[in-house]
Amino acid sequence: MLSGTFSARAYSFFDTLVWIAGLNLLWIAFTLLGFGIFGAGPATAAAQIAVRKRAAGDAVPLLRGFASAYFRNFLRANALALPVMAVAAALVLNWNYFSGGRGVLAQFMAVGILVAAIFLAGAVCYVFPMYARYELPLFQYLLMSSRFALRHLAGTVILLFVSAAVLYASSCLPGLVPFFSIGAWLYLTGWLCDRFFAANDESAAAAGEPAARTALQGATAA
Numbered sequence: 001m002l003s004g005t006f007s008a009r010a011y012s013f014f015d016t017l018v019w020i021a022g023l024n025l026l027w028i029a030f031t032l033l034g035f036g037i038f039g040a041g042p043a044t045a046a047a048q049i050a051v052r053k054r055a056a057g058d059a060v061p062l063l064r065g066f067a068s069a070y071f072r073n074f075l076r077a078n079a080l081a082l083p084v085m086a087v088a089a090a091l092v093l094n095w096n097y098f099s100g101g102r103g104v105l106a107q108f109m110a111v112g113i114l115v116a117a118i119f120l121a122g123a124v125c126y127v128f129p130m131y132a133r134y135e136l137p138l139f140q141y142l143l144m145s146s147r148f149a150l151r152h153l154a155g156t157v158i159l160l161f162v163s164a165a166v167l168y169a170s171s172c173l174p175g176l177v178p179f180f181s182i183g184a185w186l187y188l189t190g191w192l193c194d195r196f197f198a199a200n201d202e203s204a205a206a207a208g209e210p211a212a213r214t215a216l217q218g219a220t221a222a
Contacts, residue, residue, distance in 0.1 A: 016187075017180075019054065019062065019187075020180060020183040020184055020187050021179050021180055021183060022062050022063075022183070023047055023050060023051075023062065023066075023183035023186060023187060024178070024179055024180055024181070024182045024183030024184070024186075025178075025179070025183075026043070026046075026047070026062065026063065026066045027043045027044070027047050027182050027183065027186065028178065028182065030042065030043040030046065030066070030067075030070050031043045034074075034078075037082075037085065038078055040081060040085075041077040041078045041080060041081025041082065041085075042070045042071075042073055042074045042077040042078060042081075043070060044077070044081065044128045044186070045069065045070075045073045045076075045077035045080075045081075045128055045131055045132070046065075046066045046067075046069035046070040046073065046077075047066070047128075047183075047186045047190070048128040048129050048131065048132040048186065048190045049065070049069040049073075049132045050062060050065050050066050050069065051129075051132070051186060051187055051190030051191060051194070052129070052132045052133060052190065052194055053065065055190070055191055055194050076138060077128075077131070079138055080127065080128075080131065080138055080141055080142070083142070084120075084124060084127065084142070087120060088117075088120060091113055091116060091117045091120065092117075094109070094113050095110060095113045095114065095117070098110040098113060118160070119146075119149070121160060121163065122149040122156040122159060122160055123142070123145045123146045123148075123149045124145075125149075125156070125159040125160070125163065125189050125193065126145035126148050126149055126156075126159075126193055127141055127142065127145045128190075129189065129190050129193030129194060129197070130144060130145050130148070130193070130197070132190070133193075133194065133197050134197075148196075148200075152196060152200075155192070155193075155196045158192060159189055159192060159193070162185070162188050162189060162192070163185060163189070166181055166184055166185045166188070169181070
């Protein structure tokens with residue numbers, strides 16, 4: 001029995017690794033299909049939809065499910081991702097400008113931009129997992145993910161730690177990037193967010209709130 005249990009766990013582990021590698025390659029391929037900037041959002045949305053289905057035990061073939069979700073969500077996912085990219089680019093440009101400056105004001109601005117970047121990174125971890133789970137108006141995803149990041153700081157810290165760990169591992173072993181790094185980050189953050197959202201929905205339901213959208217809003221509202 002122990003041997004059977006170990007074999008099943010080993011098979012599940014390696015099956016997940018192969019699935020993550022496939023997700024990684026699909027994300028890169030479909031991002032390039034959209035010329036990078038217009039492909040990253042739909043590819044991330046498709047990846048998080050695939051992660052959510054896998055977490056729910058849905059055995060949809062990865063390539064077929066990914067491609068279908070990519071094209072179906074192309075416009076909406078770009079409308080969601082492009083503003084986030086623009087804000088991230090603005091933060092990077094301002095950081096480069098102020099971090100090289102002298103004086104108290106420049107250093108104060110650099111610290112403020114760094115704090116804003118960390119908050120943005122935490123909120124971004126929730127955006128597309130939330131998109132994969134809830135039906136909301138587009139502007140609500142950015143608002144709710146920001147509120148969720150603030151209201152669930154422990155989960156946000158975990159997501160940031162996972163992101164930093166993947167980034168560090170990728171910097172030490174660049175060969176991971178084309179095969180595992182992006183897929184691992186998408187899988188881990190998507191799986192964790194799905195658990196956080198499920199716990200949030202259960203808590204809201206226990207408090208008498210409706211499920212899904214209302215539950216999310218009820219938990220993140222002031």
